[in-house]
Amino acid sequence: MIFLGAIVYGGLMFGMRGGVVIAVVALVAMVPRAIWLSKAPADAALEIALTLAAGLLVNAWFDAFQTQKRSHERTLSEHHAVREQLQARVQATERGGGEKERKRAAPEVGGETARGLAALSREFEGLSQRIDKVQERLDEILAGMGRSK
Numbered sequence: 102m103i104f105l106g107a108i109v110y111g112g113l114m115f116g117m118r119g120g121v122v123i124a125v126v127a128l129v130a131m132v133p134r135a136i137w138l139s140k141a142p143a144d145a146a147l148e149i150a151l152t153l154a155a156g157l158l159v160n161a162w163f164d165a166f167q168t169q170k171r172s173h174e175r176t177l178s179e180h181h182a183v184r185e186q187l188q189a190r191v192q193a194t195e196r197g198g199g200e201k202e203r204k205r206a207a208p209e210v211g212g213e214t215a216r217g218l219a220a221l222s223r224e225f226e227g228l229s230q231r232i233d234k235v236q237e238r239l240d241e242i243l244a245g246m247g248r249s250k
Contacts (some may be wrong), residue, residue: 104131106246108156112163120160124153166235173232180225187218 104127112120128149135145 105152105156108153109159109246112156112160116167117160117164120156120163124156124160127156128153166239170232173228177225177229180221183218 108120108124108127111123115122131145131149131152135142135149139145
């Protein structure tokens with residue numbers, strides 16, 4: 102369990118590469134026990150394999166979560182930039198850009214663009230809620246790890 106905790110902690114603190122490096126170090130530390138000290142080498146080998154597999158799977162999950170979080174943040178910032186551009190165009194049109202400007206901006210602001218932006222906004226809200234739920238679950242897991250020590 103100590104080696105599993107070290108692998109998971111390493112992956113959490115140093116990313117996937119750090120987790121894999123710590124997994125290799127843990128493997129090197131666990132193999133001598135399985136070969137020379139254990140009365141049941143097959144059981145010890147199975148324990149080592151399961152410990153490494155569980156640690157690497159948790160690290161892969163952390164890495165996927167972080168990648169998804171970065172993607173969400175990037176998409177959200179792009180959404181805000183597009184929204185600001187749209188608001189700037191609307192304000193420029195309202196400030197008296199003239200009839201010609203209003204006619205030119207109206208198709209861009211209404212119709213398909215508005216519906217597309219509204220749908221995109223709803224998708225972002227749903228994605229944000231899912232990420233919040235995953236973050237809460239991760240906090241619960243990490244809090245549980247802190248209590249078990």
